Amino acid sequence: MSHLPIYFDYSATTPVDPRVAEKMCRYLTMGDGLFGNPASRSHLYGWESEKAVDEARQHVADLIHADAKEIVWTSGATESDNLAIKGAAHFYHKQGRHIITSKTEHKAVLDSCRHLEREGFEVTYLDPEANGLISFEKLEAAMRPDTILVSIMHVNNEIGVIQDVAAIGELCRSRKILFHVDAAQSAGKIPIDVRAMKIDLLSLSAHKIYGPKGMGALFVQRKPRVRIEAQMHGGGHERGMRSGTLATHQIVGMGEAFRLAGLEMERDRIHAENLRQRLLDGIAGIEEVYINGDMARRVPTNLNISFNYVEGESLMLALSDLAVSSGSACTSASLEPSYVLRALGRSDELAHSSIRFSFGRFTTEADVDRAVELIAGKVEKLRDLSPLWEMFKEGVDLSTVQWAAH
Amino acid sequence: MAYSDKVMDHYENPRNVGNFDKEDSHVGTGMVGAPACGDVMRLQIKVSDDGVIEDACFKTYGCGSAIASSSLVTEWVKGKTLEEASTIKNSDIAEELALPPVKIHCSVLAEDAIRSAINDLKSKKEKVKEEH
Numbered sequence: 187m188s189h190l191p192i193y194f195d196y197s198a199t200t201p202v203d204p205r206v207a208e209k210m211c212r213y214l215t216m217g218d219g220l221f222g223n224p225a226s227r228s229h230l231y232g233w234e235s236e237k238a239v240d241e242a243r244q245h246v247a248d249l250i251h252a253d254a255k256e257i258v259w260t261s262g263a264t265e266s267d268n269l270a271i272k273g274a275a276h277f278y279h280k281q282g283r284h285i286i287t288s289k290t291e292h293k294a295v296l297d298s299c300r301h302l303e304r305e306g307f308e309v310t311y312l313d314p315e316a317n318g319l320i321s322f323e324k325l326e327a328a329m330r331p332d333t334i335l336v337s338i339m340h341v342n343n344e345i346g347v348i349q350d351v352a353a354i355g356e357l358c359r360s361r362k363i364l365f366h367v368d369a370a371q372s373a374g375k376i377p378i379d380v381r382a383m384k385i386d387l388l389s390l391s392a393h394k395i396y397g398p399k400g401m402g403a404l405f406v407q408r409k410p411r412v413r414i415e416a417q418m419h420g421g422g423h424e425r426g427m428r429s430g431t432l433a434t435h436q437i438v439g440m441g442e443a444f445r446l447a448g449l450e451m452e453r454d455r456i457h458a459e460n461l462r463q464r465l466l467d468g469i470a471g472i473e474e475v476y477i478n479g480d481m482a483r484r485v486p487t488n489l490n491i492s493f494n495y496v497e498g499e500s501l502m503l504a505l506s507d508l509a510v511s512s513g514s515a516c517t518s519a520s521l522e523p524s525y526v527l528r529a530l531g532r533s534d535e536l537a538h539s540s541i542r543f544s545f546g547r548f549t550t551e552a553d554v555d556r557a558v559e560l561i562a563g564k565v566e567k568l569r570d571l572s573p574l575w576e577m578f579k580e581g582v583d584l585s586t587v588q589w590a591a592h
Numbered sequence: 593m594a595y596s597d598k599v600m601d602h603y604e605n606p607r608n609v610g611n612f613d614k615e616d617s618h619v620g621t622g623m624v625g626a627p628a629c630g631d632v633m634r635l636q637i638k639v640s641d642d643g644v645i646e647d648a649c650f651k652t653y654g655c656g657s658a659i660a661s662s663s664l665v666t667e668w669v670k671g672k673t674l675e676e677a678s679t680i681k682n683s684d685i686a687e688e689l690a691l692p693p694v695k696i697h698c699s700v701l702a703e704d705a706i707r708s709a710i711n712d713l714k715s716k717k718e719k720v721k722e723e724h
Contacts, residue, residue, distance in 0.1 A: 503595070
């Protein structure tokens, strides 16, 4: 390829930080003898890799103010979500069979809940407010004597809004309901304190913060003890909660990524805030631009924008020099736009017109300037092609038009 | 997803973008699709008194395949009689642009747009006859 598109999809995944990759490599080859199975108790190879795993566990625990003993390694946040939700539901089902979550959760949470519904559990899916946040009144009203679990994500993957998990945690703890938080998009970006936030179960991912793909962790609180039923059975690794030989190099990578995230969180935040403001300033002159999700309670790495009257997929095609993602699902057979944007009450047009920009540690100001230049030109070109834009300019109220459905 | 070279060509250099006067008795307008579905096509044809399409133009809100399908159709209908134009099938459009299965609906929409424009013109003519 002659030149790579500029990467604006850090919410999908991040490149591994070179410092992380370098450390991981040492745990793969014969080299210093660090490739061993951490479960091997009889020789140095095993001891050395066990030490590395323990160190990594401490780094992950430190970032969320947990104890290292509360970290269970998994293959990623999807597995962590499955383990937390199904594991808790299966363990506590005798105390109740009701779960509360929200419509804008990640599919790993929603599909785990759907699965539990088929097993006879009842699930309440809360509608977020128009800014993407969960209303405490609605959450409290949904709580029942048989509610055993509330699962709410910390930061939304599409719109980047930050839920007030501390307030939700307080509410759950007062009702003795377990609280699970999917923190795949928040860890390393904003501070997490599982004690202060009264979180019982917390899902983490490595590849969203410059660690390797295929690696995650679940925080399972010990005091008071939270129990989950294992979903993966075998050699009894991770105190019986998740069997399978530990992937030392992956774990070392996640640990190092989390250590660096702890050290550099403030720098990363300021960097991302500057870039986001630069992008916002750059597109300020374009008409009919809507930001999806609350602007104040939002991670600085995310900007989800709808360019009204321009279809998202064609805009992505026009912006092929930028690696972004769209809320328009025109490529999928369903033709349904983003379920997250629809849950916010966004019109179908706006949902179809959305583009998610997410940036991070390695994005530069020059990257953003190039993006602004491209966006301005391409949006104008596509609007010249758009019958909806023409009608809007003529003053036609599109909601009153009788569309020929197909 | 990877688009064919023909789709990209129409997408990057769309043919006959624009609009004709909707009220003109020689102009037929077909608008199909809905914003909720992610595509809206407006195809317009200008037809001579002896029923030949002299000119065509379009505007489309939609994905690359939808834009390419409507752009292609404006080229195809020009010079055709209304009858000839009404025989254009969505499968011809899909084949010409090498549309993947998930994008077939774009070609269906383009075929609908032709029909709708022709019907609009015919109903205008009917109305004119009634008034006379």
